[in-house]
Amino acid sequence: MTDIRPRRSILYMPGSNARALEKAREIAADALILDLEDAVAPEAKEAARAQVCAAVKGGGYGRRELVIRVNAPETPWFEADLAAAAEAAPDAILLPKVSSPETLVDVGQRLTGLWAAERTRIWAMIETPLAILDCERIARAARDPATRLDCLVLGTNDLAKETRARFVPGRAPMLSWLTTALLAGRAHGVDVIDGVYNALKDEAGLRAECEQARDLGFDGKTLIHPGQVATANAVFAPDEEELTRARAIVAAFALPENAGKGAIQLDGRMVELLHAEMARRTIAIAEAIAG
Known part of the structure; x- marks a missing residue:
């Protein structure tokens, strides 16, 4: 078990915000997702890509895992994002909108062609109805070393948008998605990270949702603000x-x-x-x- 890495707190950081990327070096998150996708406007994509890759190469983030979230494969930014991320050699590349294992196979082949460092893993966003329906096959792709698949990340906001499910205390409308992804990940040996909690000033609600995710078996939670890190770290750590x-x-x-x-x-x-x-x-x- 020497290769276990804590993934209690996974903080999204906007790739277009240089100050945020600098501040992230001092935040006690277990992992940082340097985002080129949702957090970046179309006109800022190229500048954000250069800025994020320079930050990864520059280092100074200590033991935190560094993950670059690229734009989805069907977007015009994907090819350049993937090539730049491969060259920067982060700990992982996070792929949005993964709905089939074929996407992971294709990206794995591309990374091989780009001579990406072996240490760079793939994390897959589970954020579409198709991804939930095909989650076991997506997770099973981890058994092929060429896919580099290491982690599933729930995109609960996108799933809510696509299904019209509501956010309610206890997340009853989402429990089947959460457990489906969790079972798929555990069946094939990949970590599974819960989705974000949107209410920035509701610490009690955040704690309750972290505790629910922990009790279900998740490894940690994605976060959207540095102020959420301490709660996630405390809840997902053994007392x-x-x-x-x-x-x-x-x-x-x-x-x-x-x-x-x-x-x-x-x-x-x-x-x-x-x-x-x-x-x-x-x-x-x-x-x-x-x-």
């Missing part, structure tokens, strides 16, 4: 009680008298090997956050 319990489980299975056992009793509860595996992951996440 002290959870970490203490995880360490106790691992330690119990390590005792000589429990060697080879598939299940043991600990503090009056039955604990199985699968719980030990979950506990080791909890510890690894906590250590990665501390690091």
Whole structure:
């Protein structure tokens, strides 16, 4: 589990805003999405592309994952975005409007042709009805190393627009989308990140939605303002009680008298090997956050 990276807080930053890109170096987000798509007006696309790629090459972002969101493949900016992003070598490239695995195969081939660094992964936006309906096949593309697929990112605003679903507390209209994407990601070993919370000044609502996403099994949440980062970081990190319990489980299975056992009793509860595996992951996440 040495390759686990915390992805509790994934902050969108507008690629056309030089001040925001500079400020991002000091924000405690686990990952930054430097956006060339929704946050950038058509007339500013080219300047934003140059600015974002220069920021990635310049570095100074510490351990934060850097992700460039390019414009969608069907747009006139995609080819230049992909080529520039490949040359800048971020941690990942985020593809909008992925509705089929064929898109991932095609982009993977393009990146190979562009001699993109092997470390540059692909994150896929799940933000259309077709993407939800075909989510398992999209996630399964990760089994082909050439696609570089590493993460699914829910685009709940676009899904709401396309389906006419309403945003309500508890997100009942969206739960089937969230769980479908989560199951697809888990089935094929890719992380899954929840969509954004739109109310900037509603900390209680943000916390409730983060807690819901955490309880469903998401790795973290996409965010639209630096002020949301601390809440996401706190909610998606193991708390002290959870970490203490995880360490106790691992330690119990390590005792000589429990060697080879598939299940043991600990503090009056039955604990199985699968719980030990979950506990080791909890510890690894906590250590990665501390690091």
